Amino acid sequence: MHIVLENVVKYYSRFKALDGVTLHVEEGEKVAILGPNGAGKTTLVKIVSGQMRANSGKVEVMGLDPAKTSRELRKKIGFVSHNPMIYDELTAYENLKFYANLYEVKEREERIKEVLKKVKLYDRRHSLVKTFSRGMKQRMAIARALLHDPDILILDEPTSGLDISGRRELLEYLRKLKKTILLTTHNINEVEKLCSRAVILMNGKVVAECEISEVEEVYMKIC
Amino acid sequence: MLKGDYLKPKFLEIAWKDIVIEFRSKSTLSLMILFSLITSMLFSVTVSSYAQEIGAALLWLIFIFVGMLGYARAFVREVELETLDGLKLSPVHPASILAGKMVYNLVLMLLTEAVIFPIFAGVFNMNISKPLIFLSILTLGNSAFVVAMSSLAVLIVKSRSKELLLPVIAFPVVFPVITSTVFALNMAVSGKIQNILQPVKMIVSFTMIILAVAFLTSEYAFTD
Numbered sequence: 001m002h003i004v005l006e007n008v009v010k011y012y013s014r015f016k017a018l019d020g021v022t023l024h025v026e027e028g029e030k031v032a033i034l035g036p037n038g039a040g041k042t043t044l045v046k047i048v049s050g051q052m053r054a055n056s057g058k059v060e061v062m063g064l065d066p067a068k069t070s071r072e073l074r075k076k077i078g079f080v081s082h083n084p085m086i087y088d089e090l091t092a093y094e095n096l097k098f099y100a101n102l103y104e105v106k107e108r109e110e111r112i113k114e115v116l117k118k119v120k121l122y123d124r125r126h127s128l129v130k131t132f133s134r135g136m137k138q139r140m141a142i143a144r145a146l147l148h149d150p151d152i153l154i155l156d157e158p159t160s161g162l163d164i165s166g167r168r169e170l171l172e173y174l175r176k177l178k179k180t181i182l183l184t185t186h187n188i189n190e191v192e193k194l195c196s197r198a199v200i201l202m203n204g205k206v207v208a209e210c211e212i213s214e215v216e217e218v219y220m221k222i223c
Numbered sequence: 224m225l226k227g228d229y230l231k232p233k234f235l236e237i238a239w240k241d242i243v244i245e246f247r248s249k250s251t252l253s254l255m256i257l258f259s260l261i262t263s264m265l266f267s268v269t270v271s272s273y274a275q276e277i278g279a280a281l282l283w284l285i286f287i288f289v290g291m292l293g294y295a296r297a298f299v300r301e302v303e304l305e306t307l308d309g310l311k312l313s314p315v316h317p318a319s320i321l322a323g324k325m326v327y328n329l330v331l332m333l334l335t336e337a338v339i340f341p342i343f344a345g346v347f348n349m350n351i352s353k354p355l356i357f358l359s360i361l362t363l364g365n366s367a368f369v370v371a372m373s374s375l376a377v378l379i380v381k382s383r384s385k386e387l388l389l390p391v392i393a394f395p396v397v398f399p400v401i402t403s404t405v406f407a408l409n410m411a412v413s414g415k416i417q418n419i420l421q422p423v424k425m426i427v428s429f430t431m432i433i434l435a436v437a438f439l440t441s442e443y444a445f446t447d
Contacts, residue, residue, distance in 0.1 A: 049312060050312070051308060051446070052446065067446060071316075074312065075314050083305040083308065085308055085309030086309070088304065090244065098236065104314070144309070
């Protein structure tokens with residue numbers, strides 16, 4: 001099992017953001033976390049990626065606790081959110097070089113070239129990121145997340161800010177990846193294109209789990 | 224960036240990245256220097272006749288004000304641009320992130336000091352008996368201040384008021400450094416340096432304690 005969450009509870013002050021969430025994701029599985037705003041989706045992926053500690057419950061990613069700074073585990077996780085986590089005053093190449101150094105990426109120059117070509121930003125590699133459009137920045141975020149070739153990709157609404165063709169290209173690219181993927185989104189169409197299973201969160205609780213073929217029906221019934 | 228920079232320790236990578244960004248954006252250093260110049264001019268107009276007695280304290284005061292203004296930016300900018308999450312997600316120990324920010328702030332401090340000290344000394348026509356010792360104490364005190372401010376900045380980045388909160392929590396913490404540095408600087412100005420080791424020991428001990436506490440608690444400070 002690549003990701004294990006059992007009875008996970010997270011409070012923000014007195015507000016219970018996650019209320020006993022249990023979720024198991026197998027290696028290579030692509031799972032969607034669906035739910036309305038405030039359902040606890042981002043909190044959940046932040047806990048899985050180690051950015052946040054759960055108040056109680058068991059959290060294991062590849063057999064390790066992500067909240068404890070495990071360098072090896074961090075190298076196996078790629079995280080993409082609506083926020084690209086890149087520096088405007090650096091060029092695309094400098095941003096990736098900085099992260100490649102932090103992640104100790106082997107054959108860095110080749111890898112940087114490869115991911116920049118994958119996200120179609122190689123020709124703009126020496127441009128400052130502040131000159132990029134929102135969509136280009138989001139593609140940089142994907143490049144950053146894939147740079148260290150992680151086993152698990154955590155995607156927190158990764159298509160926000162992308163135009164229709166950008167969304168389509170990104171989903172097509174992600175679909176081809178043989179990686180464990182945890183995706184949060186509002187968009188059922190994205191889920192249907194990418195994932196094999198969906199988990200629906202509401203008020204911090206898992207209210208349904210279903211195969212992708214029935215996601216629309218289940219989601220409409222609940223939300 | 225330099226060609227062989229893959230060999231740099233992680234904290235130097237972070238510091239170098241910040242330095243490159245600062246020199247491109249010129250958002251913090253130029254403001255720090257400008258603020259120092261304005262304050263120096265203001266002091267020179269109002270209290271220049273007491274320069275010999277209170278010059279060291281005024282200079283130190285300027286660096287404290289400038290530090291309050293600038294040192295928290297290293298973290299606050301990462302929070303505002305949401306790039307701190309990228310660092311927190313990377314396989315870098317939080318202590319390395321903190322060390323990187325300290326090195327970056329030290330560079331800012333040294334550059335500000337290099338610009339302001341000669342101007343201040345000139346404007347106030349200060350007669351410093353032991354200029355080398357004076358400069359060393361100034362740099363040591365400033366370094367201690369940078370270490371304290373960088374460490375405390377980690378704690379305030381999650382708060383809403385951020386930079387406004389920093390002076391409130393920083394002044395009580397850095398009080399021993401402020402007093403010790405002023406004592407030592409005054410000794411260097413007057414040339415009576417027999418007991419200068421006492422405040423120096425105080426500054427060094429303070430810096431070591433703050434460093435130890437900051438590094439030991441960095442993992443908790445960086446996780447929500």
